[in-house]
Amino acid sequence: MSQKLRSLGYEVASGPGDGNSEKCLAAVIHEKADPELELTASLIPDHKVIVLCENRSFDFRIKAARLGVSALVQHPVDLIELEGWFSDFDRDQQVEPKVLIVDDDDIVAEAYAFALQQKGMRAETLSNPLKTGQMVEDFCPDLIVMDLDMPEANGLDVARALRLSRPHLSLPILFLSAEQDEDIQHQARQIGGDDFITKPVDLATLTNKISIRVSRARDLRNIMERDSLTGLLNHVNFKERLAAEVGRSRRTGSPIAVCLLDLDHFKAVNDTFGHQVGDRVIQMFANCLTGSLRSVDVIARYGGEEFGLILLDATPEQGARVLDGIRRSFSNFLFDTDDGPQSVTFSGGVCGLEDASTTEGLLGAADKALYEAKQKGRNRIVLHSQLEQR
Template sequence: MSDEPSLILLDPLGGVADEIDGLLRPFGYRVTAIADATALGACVGRDSPSHVIVRLRGGKEDGAVLDAVRDLAAASGPAVTVIADDASMRARIEAVRAGVEAYLTPPLDALGLVERLESLKRGVRADPYRVMIVDDDVTMAKYYDAVLRAAGMQVMVLNDPMKVIRYLADFRPELILMDHYMPEIQGRELAAVIRQEAAFDSIPIVFLSAEDDATIQQRVMGIGGDDFLTKSIRADNLVSAVANRARRFRALRATMLRDSLTGLLNHTAMKERLAADLARMKRTDRPLTLCILDLDHFKLVNDTYGHPAGDRVLRALAHLLKQRLRVSDVIGRYGGEEFAIALPDTSVEQALPVLDEIRVAFAEMPQHHEGGTFHVTFSAGLAAFPRSEDSARLTDAADRALYRAKAAGRDRVVPAGAVEYGSRDAMHDHDGMRAL
């Protein structure tokens, strides 16, 4: 369902293409191997890969390989990762001078390679900042809208301040740009109303007004604003002020919403996103599928191979889900070894083969520990809106389908049936389910 990331492997002597392909294919990478260093630039121009890996072997071919890397760096091409047997400082310095950004030595493991590649990914556009403009002056609101959109931001304009609360949860702004003097309600009063809701308490509010009295500005900001700009502000300064505030909010929000181990949404954030997506699907009469996924026998993994190995399993699954699913799909770590995935605009019939393909890829993926490798599987339950009409019942149905997958032998994806969509009182104990 997601775009397949591509990678060019330059290996003049051959011999590692199958290994690299085997390591990366489960995560959705498509590997193209070439042997001619002089063809690297043309291949990059043709395929626009997300990554380039080059193999150095300490022979005369290395000079041509590093020359090709220098040319790629000069052309601002994708980041280059080297795999080399020589771990010496001299070899590393030569690679740095050629423009190499990552230097790996065998043996390689899939998770370590994927995490390194992802940390170097270029050309991925960040989501645009979401800005809500609240101004009863239609002309001025259109001007601010045009300025911020031209800077690449996503903007919602409300000329009626009384409708703000209605749209906050759906649009989820990262900054509110608000006129201070409006007919029905003053900006400071509207800011106080917004701050009454815990979910919106930290959203930056920037006032725009002709007011230039510093005392009044400070009083307004003390009530709930974060900044005060005059309406005569230059367009470039407005963009800078909004972007800086939104960037800080996004960074702070990420630390609050993300699980530190996997980088996925945490339990609370996942529930909020599910509720928001479900509300959006209801308004537009479109389907949504929720998947609750649980690793099989994960306690045994930790007991047998240690918690560091268990953490690697969790990170591997998180990377696999991010690679195989769409940007619009919402992925969260719901509990210790439990994950939740919301797939908007997707029926259960559409979601089932996608999740089952991920299940198979994960089961085949070798997991590493100090003594070698092992394999882990997962079970999953699927439930759909509009079959369940609110997030609690949807989660219950998916949870109960997961219980059925566990009871049926694990390592499978099971869609909810009539029993799972029944009353909540019939739901099996969740802790008992995890113990299976």
């Protein structure tokens, strides 16, 4: 097991005293080594804990849940499932939960924001509800705390307007109001309000509710938006994110690099070594990308062995240089097969806003550059601008 996890790019410590526990992503404990879950219970306050178990009873699951176990993985262990949990934990560590507070009372909003920041969340406030749509696009919150009673537009109208956009259909909204009318509260829930809290509200209660809602919302969004094998964004959500980033880039004037990558001769890997090995190669490549790029960059499994990237605040030339370094490093990675260690390379195409004016145009430009990289012999990165110069 340790060897397999190392092959996916993880550092593995063999015991509680081995390694730096402060940097531990998760503790993995076999049920047979801790049948009463005593060691598990001792680790839970400071670590995510995954229990590998053969016990399939629901009573055991209840016991594990009460202790606060993060995940149960059944024997025989599915490495893809286990790695999926690690990816989720890693993503949660790297990205702060973000909460947008929309309230025309600046003092109240700042008090809420301060309380959330003390809980380790990033909070932004907005006093003008008419700017909510733009703020959501720019800030990308995990949850909105919305005052119901505001002069420019009430919270119900703002929520309805947000729900008209497909990417915002699942965005959690928590309404705050002194309103006691049950019909109003019912309307709030009908348009997707996840909770309705009556003012005045205790800050500790509010922050606890928000923390729970944000955590659950992120888990559900990961399931809906992400590829099950790699944990990366899926095709549909990558294109939606690209559209949002293109709009933001045009407003701010900041550059972006759009990249399409393709594993070279991947069909031969599947045909020669089997699809399980192919899945491991895809996971290894996904881990290589996430480990090499910044947490703000957007990485997706575009389809099959093809991946899409959006490198923020980077020109196509800068993006190409970064990807070329990753290409050289990845070509040295080895994966195990029955025929011994093997390596795989990848090709890439890169473009920027100067190459196309639409989302589809950018993807087409990156794909054209990728095609050129393959035609030139693969294992290389090609800029779309280089094609135009010929």
